[in-house]
Amino acid sequence: MTKGRGGKRDNAGRKPLGDKILAATIIARVTPGQKETFKANGGGQWLRLALTNLKENQRSIPSWAQAVMPVHHASVPLFEYSVQAGFPSPAESYKETLDFNDLLIENAPATFVLRVSGQSMIDAGMCDGDLMVVDRSRTPKNNDIVVMQIDNDYTVKRFIKTSDGFYLKAENASGLYPDIYPKEGEQWMLFGVVNYVIKPMTATRMG
Template identity: 40%
Template structure:
């Protein structure tokens, strides 16, 4: 056998396996990791747990006092306690479609959402005019007020120092969910 003729050409089991068509796309690393997990685990629309690292935990409750606490003049405290308060029930209405994201930036301070806050996002809620959404615009996540206008969609900042984002032709917009709560850590 001539060694020159045994090189090159097709080899058995070489190259990519046949499958769905692919294309190279540049994504921010966190988004690429999510896409990789979606591909590995499979994905059903609305089931965030299928691709995010979310684990179910047992319910934990804390006592809830039946009295209110005055922020003005002090009032005598009652010894009466109301039923237990489960923060999961208070914050999450649809667990399979809910996840949280830490807020960065100051464009939503007018709506009471500050850097370092945790936004609770519900993927099962459809965006309506005036609600606050987590959107992926051209591959980057942003939290803004969703505005439907006659000429299209606008993502409005709640801080006059930041411009609103008018969605133009050719831009990719995906609404990941409606922000249902914002949690501030003091």
């Protein structure tokens, strides 16, 4: 993402896939579960998109960003009530199951998991060590939380649009983290939009 722009245009620079360029074939042996995942994600179209995104984005993906490629699905019980005081019988409210792949991942080839570092976003509920589920295919909207590459550094902040462009806003009431505005000569590139944050809630997991 360049200075003064809110994000890349969808499919910018890409040529449509036509029969003339689809001349190569890939044959791979997979498990039955992997075959179902392949079909559920769109089959050949999904694979071509994944390979295209990999080629286009591999230079801008830091080594510490972990790609998400779900190959297994595990459903857990989903209850219809919200827990307040007390705990009613689960059997009274059990209705369906939930798969966390379906909940957390909208576009598998473009989804990465990054770990939060620092305290600049604690007022947004993002603490040091939390996991961020980041979608690289999304164009940020006003007030989205994004991961931005500025020159060779990465930062996670809230994306704020203005009449003149945009800036990145920290969320920490201490005042130690100023807003970040694009400066002349800097290279800005959007890494992705944060869809979810995953955090441990037990003392042993939190250290």
